[in-house]
Amino acid sequence: MEHIISVLVENKFGVLSRVANLFSGRGYNIESLSVAPTLDPSMSMMTIVTRGDDKIIEQIVKQLNKVIDVIKVVDLNETEFVERETALIKIHTRQEDRADSTPTTYTIEVTGDIRKVEACINLFQPLGIKELVRTGRVAIAREPVRQAAAQPRRVLKEEK
Amino acid sequence: MEHIISVLVENKFGVLSRVANLFSGRGYNIESLSVAPTLDPSMSMMTIVTRGDDKIIEQIVKQLNKVIDVIKVVDLNETEFVERETALIKIHTRQEDRADSTPTTYTIEVTGDIRKVEACINLFQPLGIKELVRTGRVAIAREPVRQAAAQPRRVLKEEK
Numbered sequence: 001m002e003h004i005i006s007v008l009v010e011n012k013f014g015v016l017s018r019v020a021n022l023f024s025g026r027g028y029n030i031e032s033l034s035v036a037p038t039l040d041p042s043m044s045m046m047t048i049v050t051r052g053d054d055k056i057i058e059q060i061v062k063q064l065n066k067v068i069d070v071i072k073v074v075d076l077n078e079t080e081f082v083e084r085e086t087a088l089i090k091i092h093t094r095q096e097d098r099a100d101s102t103p104t105t106y107t108i109e110v111t112g113d114i115r116k117v118e119a120c121i122n123l124f125q126p127l128g129i130k131e132l133v134r135t136g137r138v139a140i141a142r143e144p145v146r147q148a149a150a151q152p153r154r155v156l157k158e159e160k
Numbered sequence: 161m162e163h164i165i166s167v168l169v170e171n172k173f174g175v176l177s178r179v180a181n182l183f184s185g186r187g188y189n190i191e192s193l194s195v196a197p198t199l200d201p202s203m204s205m206m207t208i209v210t211r212g213d214d215k216i217i218e219q220i221v222k223q224l225n226k227v228i229d230v231i232k233v234v235d236l237n238e239t240e241f242v243e244r245e246t247a248l249i250k251i252h253t254r255q256e257d258r259a260d261s262t263p264t265t266y267t268i269e270v271t272g273d274i275r276k277v278e279a280c281i282n283l284f285q286p287l288g289i290k291e292l293v294r295t296g297r298v299a300i301a302r303e304p305v306r307q308a309a310a311q312p313r314r315v316l317k318e319e320k
Contacts, residue, residue: 006293013184013187014184016180016183016184016190016193017177017180017181017183017184017185019180020176020177020179020180020181021177021180021181023176023177024173024174024176024177025177027173030176030195031197032194032195032196032197033176033193033194033195034192034193034194034195034196034294034295034296035190035192035193035194035296036192036194036245036293036294036295036296037191037192037294038292038294039281039285039289039292045292045293045294047293047295082248082267082269084246084248084269084295085196085246085295086244086245086246086271086295086298087298088242088244088298088299088300090300090303103303104303105303107242107300107302109242109244109271111244111246111269111271121199125199129199131300131301132198132199132205133166133196133205133207133298133299133300134194134196134197134198134205134298135194135196135207135244135245135246135295135296135297135298136194136195136196136295137295138246138247138248138293138294138295139248139293140248140250140267140291140293141291142267143250143263143264143265
C-alpha cells in the first residue's frame with residue numbers, strides 16, 4: 001500500500017543523503033520525493049511517497065526518526081489528508097492545423113491529486129507528449145472537524 | 161545565482177543517494193529537489209534547484225553526468241524555461257468571524273512560479289500559517305520560436 005510520509009528536517013548538509021541512504025540501503029521503495037523550504041529558513045520539509053505493508057511502513061518511520069537532523073516524521077495515511085501534485089506536459093501540436101509561423105508545441109500545467117494528474121497524462125498521451133516533468137506529491141493533514149459546544153448567549157438585557 | 165537542473169535517471173535503487181551524496185560531499189547547496197516518475201517506468205526525473213557561480217554549476221553538471229544511472233543532465237538556465245511549484249498552506253481562521261461549529265482552518269492550494277508562490281505565502285503569513293508544504297520547483301524548456309519559411313502555394317488551377 002502507498003503511504004505519504006512527511007519529514008521535517010534541519011536544513012543541514014547531509015540530511016537528504018542520510019534519508020536517501022536509509023531508503024536505498026534497506027531497499028525501501030521511493031515513488032516520489034520532494035524537499036523544499038519551510039517558513040523557518042533553518043528547516044526543510046520532505047515529502048516521500050513510498051510503498052509497503054504496515055510492518056515496512058512502521059520500520060521506515062522508526063528508522064527515519066533515528067536519522068540525525070530529522071525533527072519530525074508523520075505518516076499521513078494515519079489521518080485524512082489533502083494531496084496535490086503539479087505536472088508540466090509539453091505536447092506536439094498537429095502541424096496541419098497550424099499557420100506557418102506558430103509554435104510547434106504547447107506546454108500545459110496540471111495541478112491536482114494523483115488521479116487528476118494521471119488522467120491528464122493519459123488524455124494527452126495519444127497526442128504525443130514531448131516532455132513531462134512532475135513535482136511528486138505533497139500532502140497536508142485535514143483538521144479533525146470539531147463540533148464545538150453551544151456557546152452561552154450574552155445577556156443583552158436583564159429581565160426582571 | 162540560482163540554477164534549475166533537470167536530471168533524467170534510471171529508476172534504480174541508490175541513484176537518489178548517489179546524487180544526494182554528490183551534493184553533500186562537495187558542499188553544493190540544494191534549495192529544493194524533487195524526483196518523480198516519467199512516462200517510461202524505468203526512468204525518473206529529478207529537478208534540483210541549486211545556487212552557485214558559473215564555475216560551480218559547471219562542476220555540478222560535470223559531476224552529475226559521471227554518476228551511475230544518470231542518463232541526461234540539463235541546466236535549464238542555459239535556455240528560456242517555464243517553472244511551476246505548488247504549495248499547500250493551512251491558515252487559521254479568525255474564531256471571532258465564525259459560527260460555533262465550523263472548521264478552524266482553511267487549506268489553500270497555490271500553483272505558480274516562485275514569485276507567485278512566495279507572494280501568496282507572504283500575504284497569508286500575517287493571518288497565521290499553521291502548516292506549509294511545498295513541492296519544490298519543476299521546469300521545462302521553452303521551445304525556440306521558429307519562423308517558418310513561407311510555404312509554396314498550391315496551384316489550384318493551371319493558368320494558360
